[in-house]
Amino acid sequence: MTDDRGLSHDEALERAAPFVLGALEPDEEAAVREHLRTCPQPHDEFAELGSVVPALAEAVEQVEPPPALKARILAAAAADAAAPSLTPAAVPIATATPAPVPVPAPAAEPIPIDSRRRGPSPVSWFLVAAAGIAIVALVAVNLMTLGRLNSSEQFQRDVAAVLDAGAQPGAVTAVLAPTETGGPRGLAAVSASGDVTMAVQDLAPTSGNEVYEGWAIVGDAAPVPLGGFTVGEGGTGRLDGTGVPAEPGMTLALTREPAPGATTPTLPILTAGSAGSGAAN
Amino acid sequence: MSADDSAAPRGTATVVDDDDRRILARVAGGELDALEQLYDRYRTVAYSIALRVTGDGALAEDVLQDAFLGAWRHAGRYAEGRGSVKTWLLAIVHHRAVDAVRRRRPTSAMPETEDVSPRALTLPDVWGEVSADLDADTVRDALAVLPDAQREAIELAYFGGLTQQEIAVRTDAPLGTVKGRMRLGLLAMRKHLLERGAGP
Numbered sequence: 001m002t003d004d005r006g007l008s009h010d011e012a013l014e015r016a017a018p019f020v021l022g023a024l025e026p027d028e029e030a031a032v033r034e035h036l037r038t039c040p041q042p043h044d045e046f047a048e049l050g051s052v053v054p055a056l057a058e059a060v061e062q063v064e065p066p067p068a069l070k071a072r073i074l075a076a077a078a079a080d081a082a083a084p085s086l087t088p089a090a091v092p093i094a095t096a097t098p099a100p101v102p103v104p105a106p107a108a109e110p111i112p113i114d115s116r117r118r119g120p121s122p123v124s125w126f127l128v129a130a131a132g133i134a135i136v137a138l139v140a141v142n143l144m145t146l147g148r149l150n151s152s153e154q155f156q157r158d159v160a161a162v163l164d165a166g167a168q169p170g171a172v173t174a175v176l177a178p179t180e181t182g183g184p185r186g187l188a189a190v191s192a193s194g195d196v197t198m199a200v201q202d203l204a205p206t207s208g209n210e211v212y213e214g215w216a217i218v219g220d221a222a223p224v225p226l227g228g229f230t231v232g233e234g235g236t237g238r239l240d241g242t243g244v245p246a247e248p249g250m251t252l253a254l255t256r257e258p259a260p261g262a263t264t265p266t267l268p269i270l271t272a273g274s275a276g277s278g279a280a281n
Numbered sequence: 282m283s284a285d286d287s288a289a290p291r292g293t294a295t296v297v298d299d300d301d302r303r304i305l306a307r308v309a310g311g312e313l314d315a316l317e318q319l320y321d322r323y324r325t326v327a328y329s330i331a332l333r334v335t336g337d338g339a340l341a342e343d344v345l346q347d348a349f350l351g352a353w354r355h356a357g358r359y360a361e362g363r364g365s366v367k368t369w370l371l372a373i374v375h376h377r378a379v380d381a382v383r384r385r386r387p388t389s390a391m392p393e394t395e396d397v398s399p400r401a402l403t404l405p406d407v408w409g410e411v412s413a414d415l416d417a418d419t420v421r422d423a424l425a426v427l428p429d430a431q432r433e434a435i436e437l438a439y440f441g442g443l444t445q446q447e448i449a450v451r452t453d454a455p456l457g458t459v460k461g462r463m464r465l466g467l468l469a470m471r472k473h474l475l476e477r478g479a480g481p
Contacts, residue, residue: 017463018445023438059420065328077353
């Protein structure tokens with residue numbers, strides 16, 4: 001069969017090996033893709049040869065990427081999700097190279113903007129904040145985004161405080177994810193000296209002597225109380241406390257306690273996250 | 282290689298694939314913590330391939346950002362039955378890496394497309410079948426046992442980002458010969474991996 005680009009079935013098969021290895025010129029690659037898309041005949045050769053390619057990646061000496069890359073990627077993705085009107089290239093993304101490879105446009109064929117990019121994603125914008133610690137340029141964008149997505153200016157200020165704290169040398173940060181759907185979520189930072197800043201939203205209001213208590217858990221050690229805070233109808237809260245010095249991998253968690261001064265957490269844990277290094281993460 | 286999928290007992294690959302698909306479905310739903318999970322699983326192998334192709338740490342970082350952003354945007358286009366999530370992701374990484382190095386050369390540029398896994402390329406594959414039983418040394422062996430010319434052609438294409446025409450010039454061989462070397466080399470690798478994966 002010859003498709004409308006003039007590539008016969010045999011010609012396509014002949015290009016199977018360079019195709020699966022990515023060694024065709026762009027026009028040839030496009031022609032093969034078109035052939036694969038339209039030709040009803042079997043193309044087992046492509047599958048057979050292509051099946052080996054993933055193994056090639058395993059043959060490479062394994063190297064860990066710099067820790068900071070994770071935050072950079074998450075920030076870029078979060079910004080992408082939170083700002084549907086911005087093209088990827090327009091998002092100010094810090095890069096490690098003087099002349100970075102531009103974030104490419106979407107695929108050649110039209111790709112609809114996902115509905116997720118048209119509305120707020122609670123997890124997304126928390127990670128905007130978390131990742132923004134490493135990317136100063138994004139912080140401003142993210143905070144503006146927060147303003148669009150959440151009317152709580154107080155919470156916005158609280159997140160900014162966590163960002164500031166997490167940007168200090170030796171600090172760690174953690175994204176606090178709810179343990180149950182719809183539960184509270186937030187962001188926390190622990191300084192090298194053990195000062196803790198935590199911003200949480202989607203909290204039920206406290207009543208009476210109730211408080212929300214933060215906890216730090218390092219390894220198998222008992223949870224260390226970090227301090228408590230009360231919550232009003234706004235559903236957001238901020239903790240400024242002290243616990244144990246920052247340590248990557250430490251767990252930060254939040255519980256609801258019947259009264260201030262708890263020395264052991266009252267289960268369930270409402271939200272928790274594992275800390276990565278802050279500014280360097 | 283990520284700790285999540287290395288040296289796993291037989292059958293674990295399927296479990297990993299299932300986990301990956303669940304994670305990717307969440308990525309498609311806009312959950313950034315799922316993207317974080319995906320990154321944590323494959324950051325090492327992804328970065329390693331990007332670094333090998335580009336030979337530049339900073340550029341490899343850009344490639345990874347590009348690739349994961351592509352996965353983030355187009356996770357919904359991943360289709361089960363077209364290979365594992367890992368294969369899909371690494372194909373994006375490799376594609377971006379080759380694109381990056383070709384942009385540095387005046388020769389050619391890659392077409393911009395996320396569809397790096399045409400259906401015929403990612404049918405149930407040898408790697409998916411046996412990867413749980415293989416380690417990196419076995420894969421390196423599969424490359425090492427190839428005749429020099431076949432290995433060179435594959436490495437220049439996959440790791441060097443050269444087109445077949447460029448390889449023909451570099452190795453001073455006819456284009457048809459280069460294609461043949463790639464094909465025979467890949468088939469020999471497949472046979473080697475299947476034997477190691479299926480046997481004790």
